């Protein structure tokens with residue numbers, strides 16, 4: 201039996217921002233489960249990261265059906281940790297999941313059909329041992345499925361009591377606009393847009409961020425450290441076990457001399473500010489008022505502790521504590 205003792209008062213360590221024009225506040229830093237929480241991960245390490253997160257005011261845990269590897273295993277790991285350490289704190293935690301990317305074989309295992317989304321949500325709840333998630337996302341746009349079908353599946357998830365709020369991820373501006381209108385009409389307004397935004401990728405500044413602001417939708421940034429590139433970890437070679445050594449989403453060949461030169465310059469800038477590069481990269485994203493939260497990944501408690509210091513320099517309106 202795990203004995204997890206929370207420090208009190210843990211909420212003073214974090215700042216919370218209002219998610220769009222909703223009643224929900226999210227922590228400036230959320231924890232993501234895309235990598236580092238699969239079946240091959242060290243369970244005790246995973247548990248320490250999650251406990252440390254919650255104990256430092258991170259109330260939002262970001263999952264998806266296919267996080268692992270293998271697919272589904274990050275939700276299983278989270279479920280196990282939740283049961284052993286956090287179940288008595290359910291009402292203090294925002295748990296998200298998503299459906300839309302490839303998950304199971306055959307024509308119903310991915311994309312935006314009602315069949316996929318609702319079956320996937322049931323599977324996710326089972327894997328995590330939950331009655332409901334707080335936010336259910338359509339994980340990616342599907343140009344083949346009528347948008348109304350995908351959005352109505354999100355509405356159903358809420359009506360069935362399996363999700364409290366809904367969100368979109370990676371939708372282009374025009375499609376997001378139609379989705380927001382549909383969801384508003386059905387009285388299940390879109391809570392949040394999840395998009396890739398970091399110092400190396402600023403596309404959303406010209407379309408998605410202003411749109412979120414106009415629509416009253418929150419914005420959460422994923423891969424805020426460009427999967428680890430926006431830290432000092434690759435400056436002196438390729439650390440053993442780092443993402444670039446094992447993930448199909450980041451390759452050693454991405455870390456070119458040109459990339460290293462950019463990282464080195466940013467690292468010097470961060471040092472000049474008395475920050476680590478990771479902290480500067482996170483507080484840079486949080487300078488935008490449209491951004492509700494950044495979802496960091498972490499392969500150790502030390503990384504998370506480093507990242508959490510980013511909030512020391514953020515200025516936040518409409519937040520908790522006031």
Ligand SMILES: NC(=O)c1ccc[n+]([C@@H]2O[C@H](COP(=O)([O-])OP(=O)(O)OC[C@H]3O[C@@H](n4cnc5c(N)ncnc54)[C@H](OP(=O)(O)O)[C@@H]3O)[C@@H](O)[C@H]2O)c1
Nearest residue numbers: 232233234422423424425426427428431442443496497499
């Ligand atoms: N909606 C979507 O389609 C989508 C897509 C991608 C991600 N996401 C969400 O966003 C979350 C975060 O994405 P991400 O993992 O790419 O985020 P990230 O924060 O950009 O990268 C995380 C990685 O950076 C390294 N790192 C983190 N903090 C560090 C520090 N202080 N010092 C040195 N290295 C550090 C670690 O790499 P090592 O493992 O090498 O140590 C860690 O695994 C995901 O878990 C998921 O929840 C959503």
